[in-house]
Amino acid sequence: MTTESAAGGLDPSTNAIMSERRQLINLAYRLLGSLADAEDVVQDTYARWYAMSREQQEAIESPGGWLTKVAGRICLDLLGSARVRRERYVGEWIPEPLPDRGEWIDGRSGADPADRITLDESINMAFLVVLESMTPAERVAFILHDIFRYPFAEVAEIVGRSPAACRQLATSARRRIDASRAPASPAAQRADIVREFKQAWEAKDINALIGLLDPAATGIADGGGLVSAALHPIEGGERIARHFIDIAVRAPGLTILERTVNGQPGLVLQLDETTTAVVAFDIRGDRIERIWAVRNPDKLRTWTTGDND
Numbered sequence: 001m002t003t004e005s006a007a008g009g010l011d012p013s014t015n016a017i018m019s020e021r022r023q024l025i026n027l028a029y030r031l032l033g034s035l036a037d038a039e040d041v042v043q044d045t046y047a048r049w050y051a052m053s054r055e056q057q058e059a060i061e062s063p064g065g066w067l068t069k070v071a072g073r074i075c076l077d078l079l080g081s082a083r084v085r086r087e088r089y090v091g092e093w094i095p096e097p098l099p100d101r102g103e104w105i106d107g108r109s110g111a112d113p114a115d116r117i118t119l120d121e122s123i124n125m126a127f128l129v130v131l132e133s134m135t136p137a138e139r140v141a142f143i144l145h146d147i148f149r150y151p152f153a154e155v156a157e158i159v160g161r162s163p164a165a166c167r168q169l170a171t172s173a174r175r176r177i178d179a180s181r182a183p184a185s186p187a188a189q190r191a192d193i194v195r196e197f198k199q200a201w202e203a204k205d206i207n208a209l210i211g212l213l214d215p216a217a218t219g220i221a222d223g224g225g226l227v228s229a230a231l232h233p234i235e236g237g238e239r240i241a242r243h244f245i246d247i248a249v250r251a252p253g254l255t256i257l258e259r260t261v262n263g264q265p266g267l268v269l270q271l272d273e274t275t276t277a278v279v280a281f282d283i284r285g286d287r288i289e290r291i292w293a294v295r296n297p298d299k300l301r302t303w304t305t306g307d308n309d
Contacts, residue, residue: 031075033095072158079136090225095128100260125280142173194265213237214287224296
């Protein structure tokens with residue numbers, strides 16, 4: 001796909017095009033909640049660019065804008081089909097969790113560290129889960145405008161609706177986000193609560209676990225039908241606590257590590273130095289309200305293993 005210049009390096013126009021890759025990965029992950037799908041979208045986007053003649057490419061005034069438009073449209077189509085796919089998904093579907101930049105690994109050849117997702121508020125698990133409740137058009141309009149600051153005139157070209165309609169879509173999505181938000185606990189407090197949860201879990205102290213969980217807390221697991229996981233949400237702090245104690249009893253060799261999950265304090269579970277689950281938390285005040293445990297091995301490929309500090 002690359003073009004060599006006379007001096008033997010990459011053609012400057014190719015450099016400019018490839019420099020858009022990280023932006024496209026960040027956009028597609030936020031839209032799809034899956035790094036694997038985001039990478040496929042970006043690959044497809046570049047394939048369409050390089051399928052054009054040099055004359056067609058040079059006629060495009062803003063290659064970056066063209067790439068974003070194409071990636072956005074591909075994502076919009078995928079979001080429509082994703083609803084059908086997830087109806088066939090075994091158990092609950094949770095967005096793919098991402099590690100902190102310093103822990104990112106990828107065993108595939110040619111992986112570019114610059115492709116790492118930028119971790120900000122629009123990437124935490126609670127935010128991504130709310131996005132899942134939106135229509136595809138709402139999600140695309142909101143992410144492009146509110147997160148990536150694209151004007152509604154450009155969003156309209158991607159969504160296929162008028163700028164006014166896209167403004168309404170983004171407004172509707174914003175209401176969903178605002179309704180789900182509560183005053184955020186300080187970062188240090190969230191980290192302390194996750195650490196206390198880890199210690200209580202390791203000690204099999206059910207009363208301590210119950211004390212950290214909101215009585216109406218919800219626990220959701222995603223095994224994708226590939227590994228064992230609760231097929232339905234677990235409701236209630238006491239039921240969740242008993243479930244976690246049962247896991248600890250059935251897996252005596254389990255190692256629990258404190259890690260950053262989508263920019264927030266979380267936990268990583270390992271057996272024999274292999275990551276078997278990544279756990280994200282939604283903390284309000286001094287209680288845990290929601291827990292997401294991703295066990296689907298297809299969603300754990302970017303996580304470090306073997307670090308038991």
